[in-house]
Amino acid sequence: EAGVAQSPRYKIIEKRQSVAFWCNPISGHATLYWYQQILGQGPKLLIQFQNNGVVDDSQLPKDRFSAERLKGVDSTLKIQPAKLEDSAVYLCASSLMPGTVNEKLFFGSGTQLSVL
Amino acid sequence: GENVEQHPSTLSVQEGDSAVIKCTYSDSASNYFPWYKQELGKGPQLIIDIRSNVGEKKDQRIAVTLNKTAKHFSLHITETQPEDSAVYFCAASTTRGSTLGRLYFGRGTQLTVWP
Numbered sequence: 001e002a003g004v005a006q007s008p009r010y011k012i013i014e015k016r017q018s019v020a021f022w023c024n025p026i027s028g029h030a031t032l033y034w035y036q037q038i039l040g041q042g043p044k045l046l047i048q049f050q051n052n053g054v055v056d057d058s059q060l061p062k063d064r065f066s067a068e069r070l071k072g073v074d075s076t077l078k079i080q081p082a083k084l085e086d087s088a089v090y091l092c093a094s095s096l097m098p099g100t101v102n103e104k105l106f107f108g109s110g111t112q113l114s115v116l
Numbered sequence: 117g118e119n120v121e122q123h124p125s126t127l128s129v130q131e132g133d134s135a136v137i138k139c140t141y142s143d144s145a146s147n148y149f150p151w152y153k154q155e156l157g158k159g160p161q162l163i164i165d166i167r168s169n170v171g172e173k174k175d176q177r178i179a180v181t182l183n184k185t186a187k188h189f190s191l192h193i194t195e196t197q198p199e200d201s202a203v204y205f206c207a208a209s210t211t212r213g214s215t216l217g218r219l220y221f222g223r224g225t226q227l228t229v230w231p
Contacts, residue, residue, distance in 0.1 A: 004159070031217055042120075042205050042221030043160065056218060091159055095217060103148060103209070103217055107159035 002026065004108035006092050012114045018080035021111045024073070025094030031055075033105065034067055034077050035091040043091055049075065082115045089113070118143040120208050122222025129196050130230050137225045139206035140188045148209040149182060149189050150219070153202045160205060164191070196229045203227070 005024040013019050025032050030051050035043035046065065048056040052072040060067070064083070069075040079086055089110040095103055119142040129135050141149075147168035152160035166173045166180045166189065173180050177196075182189040193200055203226050207219040 033217075040223070042122075042207070042223050043219075044221070045218050048218060093159075104150070104162055104165065105217075105219060106162065107152075109157070109159045 004092055004094055004106055006090075006108035006111055008111055009109065010112050010114075012116065013082055014116050015084055016081040018078065019082055019113060020079075021077045021090050021092075021113075023075045023077070023092030023108060025075075025092070026106055029094035029096050029106075030072070031095045031097070032069055032075050033093040033095075034075070035093060035107075037089040037091055037110070039088070046077070046090075079113075082113075084115050087113055087115045118146055118208055118210060118220040120206060120220045120222045122206050122225060124225060125223065126226045126228075128228045128230065131196060131198060133196055135193045135196055135200070135227055135229075137191045137204055137206065137227070138188060139190070139208075139222050140186075141208040141220075142187065143208070143210055144187065145210045146208040146220075149180070150207050150209075151180060151191050152205045152207065152221075154205065154224075155202045163204075193227075196227075198229050198231050201227055201229045 007022050032049045034046045037043040047060045047067045049069045052069050067077045089112050091110045093105045093107045095105045122139045150165035153163045154160045177194045179192040203224045205224050206222045209219050
């Protein structure tokens with residue numbers, strides 16, 4: 001079974017530029033998450049989708065971050081304009097059904113973003 | 117929201133020894149506690165999880181214990197091997213309302229196993 005796919009693996013941009021990350025979850029997983037992992041810290045949730053609807057975006061800095069999951073499958077996360085403090089690994093994860101025995105989260109390898 | 121604290125931040129053990137990592141959580145509504153292993157340049161990989169209706173769970177050399185009253189849970193790795201070296205994260209999840217399925221992570225423990 002294929003895992004969570006993310007691209008690109010690495011991205012280097014200058015501050016105030018824009019950047020986009022792509023994620024394809026495990027087939028059949030209705031729930032998709034974007035997490036931000038700053039160096040030396042645990043992942044922090046940015047946004048959670050259930051199919052193509054947003055469940056939780058309370059931690060998403062909406063003035064610069066946006067995300068979509070138009071057809072309920074793959075998703076994109078965008079940052080515009082980027083700040084130095086956005087340097088982090090952006091992880092995508094998916095699960096079959098949260099709050100049930102099928103709630104296990106599976107993570108992709110992440111996109112490492114460096115903002116110079 | 118939920119607050120998960122994890123200790124120690126670094127742990128060094130000799131190959132064959134046991135390693136224990138401890139976490140506490142604040143929200144009594146949390147009922148799902150997974151542990152993840154993250155190797156350099158990779159995403160977190162689920163290694164074991166436990167639900168609040170169970171006190172202990174084992175999978176070969178790995179075990180997790182949960183004390184709901186004290187709101188803490190621990191990861192135990194026995195007979196450690198060099199390939200166990202990685203960063204380990206504990207997490208907690210609640211089934212409460214809009215945060216259903218959301219994982220709150222600890223800050224991680226860098227485990228180093230010396231041959």
